[in-house]
Amino acid sequence: MASRSLTEMSKFLSYVLRHAPGSIGVVLDSNGWAEIDQLLERCRAHGKPISRETLETIVATSAKQRYAISEDGRRVRANQGHSIEVDLGYMPVDPPEVLFHGTVTSSVDAIRAGGLQKMNRHHVHLSADIETARHVGMRRGKPVVLRIAAGRMHRDGHVFFRSDNGVWLTESVPQDYIEW
Ligand code: HQG
Numbered sequence: 001m002a003s004r005s006l007t008e009m010s011k012f013l014s015y016v017l018r019h020a021p022g023s024i025g026v027v028l029d030s031n032g033w034a035e036i037d038q039l040l041e042r043c044r045a046h047g048k049p050i051s052r053e054t055l056e057t058i059v060a061t062s063a064k065q066r067y068a069i070s071e072d073g074r075r076v077r078a079n080q081g082h083s084i085e086v087d088l089g090y091m092p093v094d095p096p097e098v099l100f101h102g103t104v105t106s107s108v109d110a111i112r113a114g115g116l117q118k119m120n121r122h123h124v125h126l127s128a129d130i131e132t133a134r135h136v137g138m139r140r141g142k143p144v145v146l147r148i149a150a151g152r153m154h155r156d157g158h159v160f161f162r163s164d165n166g167v168w169l170t171e172s173v174p175q176d177y178i179e180w
Helices: 002-019 036-045 052-061 105-114 130-138 150-155
Strands: 067-069 075-078 099-104 124-126 143-148 160-162 168-170
Touching: 002 036, 002 052, 002 075, 036 052, 036 075, 052 067, 099 105, 099 124, 099 130, 105 143, 130 143, 150 160, 150 168
Parallel strands: none
Antiparallel strands: 067 075, 099 143, 124 168, 160 168
16 A cells, blocks of 8 residues: 555656646756755645655655655756656767767668657767667667768757767757768
């Protein structure tokens, strides 16, 4: 019973922190953080009371590490999975002149027509080297590696990020920057 209600509360927190903070009047900052005091007060006001202790238990026991509490203990956020626009903290970085994208033959026509789109993710994923891109493509079938004129994109105003594990990220790659 206790764990079921923890799961229910966790799902409610996911809904609020990833998708609909406004549904209970919570404001997230641009990095996705909610003030814990405000969050818990708003949960209570909407008939879904969660104590500070229970929140800490949910954060600590979530199998997928869905949430994080800030170092000062005052804020909480979902680590990923947002449908609302949040910046999880990657800083814009100057890309190298050329990056690579691994895809598959079956996607080539659509990419020629519409450029690279982020599909279900927050960004298009690019690699610094051909071999990594080839492996990304191979996950789906016969790999095709595209050369991306990342330096030119950047000079034209496109923003790039690099994740902690070295993946290059950008919003989209118009076909003009893909060197076939
Ligand atoms: C393709 C793994 C049609 C795109 C890997 C790709 C990576 C289009 C697929 C990370 C298209 C999306 C990301 C368009 C792009 N029309 N197809 N206009 N634009 N595509 O999985 O890059 O395990 O979302 O080429 O290591 O394959 O998740 O992206 O084939 O870093 O941590 O649509 O996933 O990391 O597929 O892989 P994905 P991805 P994780």
